Amino acid sequence: MNIEDSNFILLRQHRLFRQLTYKECSELNIVSGFMNKKKNEFIYLNSLRNDRLYFLKKGYIKIGSYDKEGNEKIKEVLSQGDIFGQLTLEGDTGEQEFAQVIKSEAQICSFTVEDFERILMKRPDLAISFTKLVGLKIKGLQSRITSIMYKDVKARLVDFFIYLAHKERKETADELVFKNYLTHAEVASLVGCTRQTATTFINKLEEEGLVEFTRHHIRIPSISKLQSMAN
Amino acid sequence: MNIEDSNFILLRQHRLFRQLTYKECSELNIVSGFMNKKKNEFIYLNSLRNDRLYFLKKGYIKIGSYDKEGNEKIKEVLSQGDIFGQLTLEGDTGEQEFAQVIKSEAQICSFTVEDFERILMKRPDLAISFTKLVGLKIKGLQSRITSIMYKDVKARLVDFFIYLAHKERKETADELVFKNYLTHAEVASLVGCTRQTATTFINKLEEEGLVEFTRHHIRIPSISKLQSMAN
DNA sequence: GCTGTTTTGTCGGTTGGCCGACTTTTTAAC
DNA sequence: GTTAAAAAGTCGGCCAACCGACAAAACAGC
Structure with a gap:
């Protein structure tokens, strides 16, 4: 199996690209953007x-930027199967942004917005699917704003673990264990507090038996229990 | 001129709909959704x-929801020419949402996502434009998150007035005066603080001559000065 | 023009979470 | 296996913003 074939298969992991034909897929010129x-x-x-x-084929990455003092501000953390980059199809990000691999090695493939738009022009159904995908992101951002504005750190952490749970969950079981690719500092940045307070409250949630947070894994004994906490 | 004609003309105020033909426009069945x-x-x-x-033809509206204590949480405020509603083209908002007219009478026309998607299928260029529009919203939300997470109330207010300025500005002049359709309470909700602190800091910004906030109008003597405040 | 309601202004008491600062634990590198 | 670096844990002082409470001002309805 050559690289292009394997790219085709891997890209089809994502429900957006599942609709693509092999020909369309190769028109994206993914090979040159593989890394x-x-x-x-x-x-x-x-x-x-x-x-x-x-398109993140394997591994974990974080998206963020640096403020003028050099502190990193993490916008989001992505895992296998996620799409990132110029989702808006249009330039000037406004802010300088970075994407960095965390925890383990990552495999990424990419294509230009130009090539993608060319396919969208031929496949309006895909354009609609893509819009819906971007729409999902909007909902995520909106609920994050609500969380930051109206809740205290502990509640925000609960929200965050629920978010993670939905992201990582493959089966429908109420318990969930997955590899931890985040440090306290990263969680803090995502949740909007300092590293110290994140540490304090993560431990508090552990005491209450709502989450188990080690360097190697995160375990959520009961997602439904966590959800009832968030009301 | 009949209602449909006038709708056509008004809809074309928005750069997204400027690309529509008269026929496509009537396929949206806007008439039934006029209010x-x-x-x-x-x-x-x-x-x-x-x-x-x-599509907001005239007036101002606010989008928000109520928490379980009944307090309103304003998500955003829209003015003439803005599009709102199911931008994500897909159901379950997650949270119950409202859209309410503020200040003066408003004219709104609407169409179903179904009708809209039907046109997008025929006009992929429009689908791409629409995606870019939704993309802009993402950028707005992201910068709002950054503002809330890393800045104090005063800086957030400055950011908010800059946002308003860009929204209301028609010419390129550095000074800007526009009708005020917001109360302190609404600004507070948008900025993420209590009404009292909003009042205090709006007055502080007035003392510094950065904004003029009365019940009738908002005046920004120098947008560039405000922008240099925000760094 | 009077009157009830909404909006704005102001002020202390209280507190959640920040900010160093430092120690302990874990991980990675050689 | 030693050692340096990174991550996690803990604590006291401090301050930005909240909260309740009330008064003044502006507006809207009749």
């Missing part, structure tokens, strides 16, 4: 203008 | 599932 990145390597960095879309 | 709403009336309320897209 293997080690831990801590950047996929892109400080690029104001980035006209690519990326 | 005139007085101050404080709801366009929709507590609808979990709403499969319509709305």
